[in-house]
Amino acid sequence: MHHNPALYLLHRRLLEQVDFQKRILCIGAGYVGGPTMAVIADKCPQYRIELVDVNPERIRQWNSDNLPIYEPGLDEIVFRNRGRNLFFSTEVARGIEESDIIFVSVNTPTKTFGQGSGQAANLEYVEAVARLILKHAKTDKIIVEKSTVPVRTAQALQRILASGASPLHFEVLSNPEFLAEGTAIPDLLAPDRILVGCMETESGHKACDQLSAIYENWVPKDRILRTNVWSSELSKLTANAFLAQRVSSINSISALCEKTGANVHEVARAIGKDSRIGSKFLQAGAGFGGSCFRKDILNLVYICRSQGLTEAADYWEQVVRINEWQQDRFVLNMVAEMFNTVANKTLTVFGFAFKADTGDTRDSPAIRICQALLEERAQLRIVDPKALPYVESDLGTLKGVTLCQDPYEAVAGSHAIALLTGWKQFAELDYRRIYNAMEKPAFLFDGRNLLDHGALFEMGFNVYPIGEKPLRHF
Numbered sequence: 001m002h003h004n005p006a007l008y009l010l011h012r013r014l015l016e017q018v019d020f021q022k023r024i025l026c027i028g029a030g031y032v033g034g035p036t037m038a039v040i041a042d043k044c045p046q047y048r049i050e051l052v053d054v055n056p057e058r059i060r061q062w063n064s065d066n067l068p069i070y071e072p073g074l075d076e077i078v079f080r081n082r083g084r085n086l087f088f089s090t091e092v093a094r095g096i097e098e099s100d101i102i103f104v105s106v107n108t109p110t111k112t113f114g115q116g117s118g119q120a121a122n123l124e125y126v127e128a129v130a131r132l133i134l135k136h137a138k139t140d141k142i143i144v145e146k147s148t149v150p151v152r153t154a155q156a157l158q159r160i161l162a163s164g165a166s167p168l169h170f171e172v173l174s175n176p177e178f179l180a181e182g183t184a185i186p187d188l189l190a191p192d193r194i195l196v197g198c199m200e201t202e203s204g205h206k207a208c209d210q211l212s213a214i215y216e217n218w219v220p221k222d223r224i225l226r227t228n229v230w231s232s233e234l235s236k237l238t239a240n241a242f243l244a245q246r247v248s249s250i251n252s253i254s255a256l257c258e259k260t261g262a263n264v265h266e267v268a269r270a271i272g273k274d275s276r277i278g279s280k281f282l283q284a285g286a287g288f289g290g291s292c293f294r295k296d297i298l299n300l301v302y303i304c305r306s307q308g309l310t311e312a313a314d315y316w317e318q319v320v321r322i323n324e325w326q327q328d329r330f331v332l333n334m335v336a337e338m339f340n341t342v343a344n345k346t347l348t349v350f351g352f353a354f355k356a357d358t359g360d361t362r363d364s365p366a367i368r369i370c371q372a373l374l375e376e377r378a379q380l381r382i383v384d385p386k387a388l389p390y391v392e393s394d395l396g397t398l399k400g401v402t403l404c405q406d407p408y409e410a411v412a413g414s415h416a417i418a419l420l421t422g423w424k425q426f427a428e429l430d431y432r433r434i435y436n437a438m439e440k441p442a443f444l445f446d447g448r449n450l451l452d453h454g455a456l457f458e459m460g461f462n463v464y465p466i467g468e469k470p471l472r473h474f
């Protein structure tokens with residue numbers, strides 16, 4: 001839309017003359033900032049929304065026809081609002097100067113160095129943003145923590161923002177994001193709840209009103225929850241820990257099902273009917289992935305440990321351990337079933353993204369599983385509709401790996417298929433054709449329980465679901 005930068009600037013300056021009711025800035029144009037701001041822009045034409053990022057390539061993509069992230073429904077919303085009340089730029093300082101409300105949506109990855117390495121959250125980007133705001137602000141601001149942060153981060157931000165000689169008032173709110181990738185747009189359009197945490201002061205409550213007013217443009221008021229700022233911060237870590245815990249719980253039961261002849265679907269259905277347990281998020285599989293669960297639980301573990309709560313820390317850490325075990329179990333089972341060797345066998349991997357409908361591979365179970373198979377000297381052919389560009393950097397190599405667009409080409413001469421991502425496309429393939437093209441005996445390990453196992457068995461496959469009896473021809 002804005003291929004000519006001069007025209008774009010002129011267009012933007014003209015739009016600045018328009019009397020927008022609020023000027024909202026989001027620092028960090030990633031998986032959370034991008035979709036969240038696009039939806040606010042769509043629902044609130046009376047506000048001007050700008051996203052800024054230090055990564056110029058990401059901003060260039062947000063301003064192009066090829067957005068930097070894949071999310072169903074996102075393109076449409078961005079294309080219809082971009083240049084109207086939704087803008088993307090690298091000018092962080094100007095953005096700060098011109099805005100009233102600033103969402104902080106930068107990354108908070110696990111620390112990889114120093115104290116808490118491998119567990120604690122790395123808060124350097126969040127802190128850097130507070131310092132930038134202090135440096136460039138010329139008017140009072142409301143600062144909204146959108147990033148997932150350890151409990152009490154708002155206090156650190158507030159202290160940094162109050163540290164200068166500036167007479168300005170900065171009010172820090174917590175407003176964690178609960179969207180899941182792949183369904184970000186529907187999640188944002190109809191959230192289960194919006195959580196706003198504020199300092200328990202008059203200015204805190206006033207800022208809370210202002211932030212709630214944004215969401216009230218499309219979210220029913222009774223879904224907007226107010227808490228104190230610490231509860232809000234901790235609720236985000238807790239929500240992810242509980243969700244991941246459900247997955248690890250059912251995965252641990254899946255292992256027991258495989259040993260005993262119980263069927264994990266039947267067990268999940270039976271327990272899910274109990275309204276206290278509920279039926280969602282009980283799908284056994286090759287483990288959870290994604291940029292949040294592991295990182296946020298480990299952060300929770302670190303916080304518990306640093307508060308001297310060893311038992312609480314150990315309890316939550318086990319959720320992550322079970323998840324790693326589930327992935328390792330998957331590989332051990334493959335090797336054992338394929339006569340204890342996969343060396344020089346061609347194995348086709350269906351899916352590399354951490355879940356369907358996203359190109360995101362952060363912490364994807366496919367990474368650990370593929371690395372283990374490569375260590376066993378298997379030859380891998382990896383198929384994924386969106387994630388192939390990230391395979392090399394995630395695995396650290398392409399040695400022994402072929403990237404394939406076409407699943408039918410990939411399976412030709414393969415000894416086995418390992419399905420790791422629940423892309424709908426994989427359920428719609430012609431498995432008779434696939435069976436005919438494979439080496440025999442043909443093995444299929446369904447790490448997402450996506451396929452019709454009975455039908456595959458009839459075709460001749462040896463089929464290995466998660467949490468169910470394998471269907472073998474021998």
Ligand code: NAD
Pocket residue numbers: 027028029030031032033052053054055058092105106107108125128129146147148149177178179180181291292
């Ligand atoms: P991301 O890495 O996709 O995006 C973060 C962006 O911030 C990057 O583009 C980075 O360049 C930018 N950035 C870093 N420092 C900056 C600075 N000083 N100025 C300007 N830009 C800067 O991360 P994400 O997945 O969007 O996650 C962001 C936060 O939201 C994290 O705290 C995460 O835990 C949380 N969260 C993520 C999800 C999810 O599904 N991905 C869901 C809920 C919450």
Ligand code: UDX
Pocket residue numbers: 177178179180181182240243247280281282283284285286287288289290291292293354355
């Ligand atoms: C998660 C939370 O759901 C979301 O609220 C939060 O804001 C960010 O973290 P996300 O990681 O994007 O979202 O996806 P999610 O749908 O939660 O799936 C995470 C992983 O768990 C995936 O690898 C998925 O395959 C796995 N999973 C999920 C299961 O194995 N079984 C299930 O029943 C559900």
